[in-house]
Amino acid sequence: MRHHFRHEGRSSEPLPExxxxxxxxxMQWVLAVAGAACLAxxxxxxxxxxxxxxxxxxxxxxIGCVAAGLMILYGTLAFVHVTVKVDKNALDVRCGHIGVPRxxxxxxxxxxxxxxxxxxxxxxxxxxxxxxxxxGTAVVVRRGEGLVVTLGDGGKFTVTVDDAxxxxxxxxxxxxxxxxxxxxxx
Numbered sequence: 812m813r814h815h816f817r818h819e820g821r822s823s824e825p826l827p828e829x830x831x832x833x834x835x836x837x838m839q840w841v842l843a844v845a846g847a848a849c850l851a852x853x854x855x856x857x858x859x860x861x862x863x864x865x866x867x868x869x870x871x872x873x874i875g876c877v878a879a880g881l882m883i884l885y886g887t888l889a890f891v892h893v894t895v896k897v898d899k900n901a902l903d904v905r906c907g908h909i910g911v912p913r914x915x916x917x918x919x920x921x922x923x924x925x926x927x928x929x930x931x932x933x934x935x936x937x938x939x940x941x942x943x944x945x946x947g948t949a950v951v952v953r954r955g956e957g958l959v960v961t962l963g964d965g966g967k968f969t970v971t972v973d974d975a976x977x978x979x980x981x982x983x984x985x986x987x988x989x990x991x992x993x994x995x996x997x
Contacts, residue, residue, distance in 0.1 A: 832972040836953040842887040850880025924982035930957035
């Protein structure tokens with residue numbers, strides 16, 4: 812599903828109509844297994860427990876294990892990978908296997924796009940959807956290169972994605988095309 816186009820200095824080559832990229836973090840699968848284990852423990856407690864401490868303690872243990880397992884599973888499976896798509900109208904970011912959470916940013920709301928050679932979970936406080944007042948919002952699924960978009964309201968959006976340089980070139984070309992179209996219409 813990769814349609815990465817590297818234009819190493821060859822600006823005469825046409826840009827793709829739709830650019831797609833993806834970033835994957837295989838280490839998240841380890842956490843998903845831990846979540847499944849918590850869930851299985853909760854089910855095992857519910858089905859076969861013979862605790863003598865009372866029903867309230869058993870109920871709290873079962874609910875706690877099931878809730879922790881579901882939260883870990885969702886948190887990890889939602890951020891195992893991210894898919895980024897840039898078309899003629901917008902930047903779309905979808906996380907995980909079901910595409911949730913997601914972010915849609917129309918090109919008309921963008922001011923610029925930059926390549927970030929090194930984005931780390933540590934910079935953002937971990938994996939996933941993140942917000943930091945001084946940095947804006949981000950979707951971080953792994954350490955590595957990323958795309959940073961500056962929005963018209965002054966905010967920034969960062970996403971880790973393979974071949975982010977190509978995404979930057981596509982966005983910059985679309986933004987400059989919008990500017991020239993706007994200048995010719997005025």
